[in-house]
Amino acid sequence: MDFAGVKLGIVDKETGELTEVEVFVAILGASQLTYVEAVSSQQKEDLIAACENALHYIGGVPAAIVPDNRRAAPLKAAVIKSNKYEPTLNEAFADFADHYGTTILPTRAYRPRDKALPGRRAVEGAVKIVYSRIYAPLRKQVYNSLTELNAAILIALEAHNNQLLRGRNYSRRLQFEEIERSALAPLPILHYEFKKQLHATVMKNGHVCLSVDKHYYSVPYRFIGKKVKLLYSNSVVEAYYHYERIALHKRLKSPYNYSTDKEHLASTHRFVTDWTPDRFLEWASSIHEDVRLYILKILDRKQHPEQAYRSCIGILSFAKKAGEQRLISACQRALSYGIYNYKTIQTILEKNMDQYEDSLFADELPMPKHDNIRGEDYYQ
Known part of the structure; x- marks a missing residue:
């Protein structure tokens, strides 16, 4: 998966102002079945939503999702820090992958001479085809919203996936149904809940405050005084320190109350939980x-x-x-x-x-x- 280098645009009906939008592209390795979606930005919220839509479009979960990992310009919403051996993943994107039971497998960090790497070549090839098969028909009309634009993209995308491959008697869609659909894992029942984040310092009693709810959650007492990152959705709250998850709690919105795991606390604090x-x-x-x-x-x-x-x-x-x-x-x-x-x-x-x-x-x-x-x- 990657974002196309050339953006599309939507026009405000009232002002006529043109807003450029990003174009997300994903391709399956064997069948070359392609998914395309216009999104507002390359931020993690839009990336995760587009990835999720891609999984539901193909109707299953692949063993791995492969984002870009170039040193010069890694996909920041997926890979925070590029590295040849162990790139640092964005926590939210890694959490999304965990929800769907798949793996994030960034491409090898490379220099320009590495252009022939097959994983990257597949999506780069898909992007080039998208310019001719998807972009070209869209330029004949003006779109006033992402919904309108994506509806038009879907029509062109279906035509692309159902068109016979050059020199073959089958299309991407037919090849997908024959050799690839059965290799996908089933989709989970529930959609992914995107998590927001904030930073907080662990108090002397071994808790951090989720300020939006004014509720307190415990973390292991050895992190007292440390600054941690909180990721929270409508149902859970997670605490991270240096990209390692150190606590997981059910989210409660009762102000000035504590959610405490006794295993997190030093003995001097455990009386509170009783x-x-x-x-x-x-x-x-x-x-x-x-x-x-x-x-x-x-x-x-x-x-x-x-x-x-x-x-x-x-x-x-x-x-x-x-x-x-x-x-x-x-x-x-x-x-x-x-x-x-x-x-x-x-x-x-x-x-x-x-x-x-x-x-x-x-x-x-x-x-x-x-x-x-x-x-x-x-x-x-």
């Missing part, structure tokens, strides 16, 4: 409904689950230290003032404020009205 909001709420309910309500407020207002869990553990532990009834009273009093944190409960219990009458306490509340206010002791 706790869930439901577990804290169940524990609080076993004490009193007002304690449950206070814990719910803590969970709702904290941005990071780990931060909320520590507060919950501290508050609920007062049931043993001070007694359940005192904790209930402290939560009721804190709820009445709309102040939700561990230090509030601690202060109420240490100063025996849970035992005050409301009328006595109302004028002597020695607490800030907001967490961000430092209080008078800070300035002494």
